[in-house]
Amino acid sequence: MIQIKKCKRKRLVNCLWLIGVALCIVGCNNSNTQTERSETAKTDTVAEVYVELGFFGPVKPEKWAVLLAAVQNNVTHSRREAGNLAFNLYLPENDTLQPIWFERFQTYKAHTLHMQQDYFKKAIAVIKQSLAGEALSIALKDVKEVPAVNPKNRTAAHNSITLYTVKPGSRQQFVTAMANAAAKCRGLSNNVEYNLYQYKNEPEKFVLIEAWLNKPKNVQEPEAEYFAAEPVRYMVKDISENKNVNH
Known part of the structure; x- marks a missing residue:
């Protein structure tokens, strides 16, 4: 036992x-x-860059001066923020009172912080009272094959914003072509900016922002065969600062 x-x-x-x-x-x-x-x-949670292109639409003529001052003040202060990468205000070259804005922040958190600032809130209040209709904003994202580069300077005589819609199946060819074009254009002494962005939720739509000291010559355009629709180009002038405003 x-x-x-x-x-x-x-x-x-x-x-x-x-x-x-x-x-x-x-x-x-x-x-x-x-x-x-x-x-x-x-x-998976690597901070994503915040990018936005916006169209104010028609501005009430009698409200133009006050809107311009408020938005320029917002731009000036925004550029000083630690998280800001770019903030520009444009106007069509024909002086139509339909301004366009572009902003880019290091992270979405940085943009959220931006929206908490008094100068932003004041600008929004003025904008709401000044527009004849509704503003339109487009959420964008960086294109990894064509990394955005901060402009060499903010003084450019010729600026343009081009919207592209690419055919299904042609995206990679288009992006490759634009990457090659960016490398060439950025190497030119008269180029200030050549940045491609993609619509955040529409992988076949893109925005190209260009800035040149003088009109570029012999800059090759993307092949028409890539596009599902005719590209839309806005020839604009930078009115981010008071010195560039004639109104």
Whole structure:
């Protein structure tokens, strides 16, 4: 009887030891899995750049001066924000009172902080009272194959904004062509800006923003075969600062 009891006790100890080892292994595996998930989460939540192009639409003529002053004040202060990459205000070259804005922030959080500033809130209040209709904004994103480059300077005599709609299946060809064009244009001494952006939720729609010291010559346009619709180009002047305003 004593022998049997000792045997049983020994087996029980061995079983408990094996269970302990098994639990340890499972715990280690779970820890590794959690670490992997944590690393994956870090990758998945990499801060996304905030990019937006907006069309104010028609401005009430009698409200133009006050709107311009408020928006220029917002632009000036916004450019000083640590998270701001670009903020521009444009007007069609024919002086039609339908301004266009473009803004780019390092992160969405930086843009949220921007919207908390008094100068932003004051500008929005003035804008709401000054427009004849509704403003239209387009959420954009950087194109990884054509990384955006901050303008060399903010003084350019010739500016344009072009909207492209690419045929299904032609996106990669178009992006490759634009990457090659960007490399060439940015290498020219008279180029100030040549940046391509994609509509955030429409992968076949793009915006090209160009700025030149003088009118570019022999700059090759993308092949027409890429497009599902005729590109829309706005020839504009930069009115971000008071010195460029004639009104």
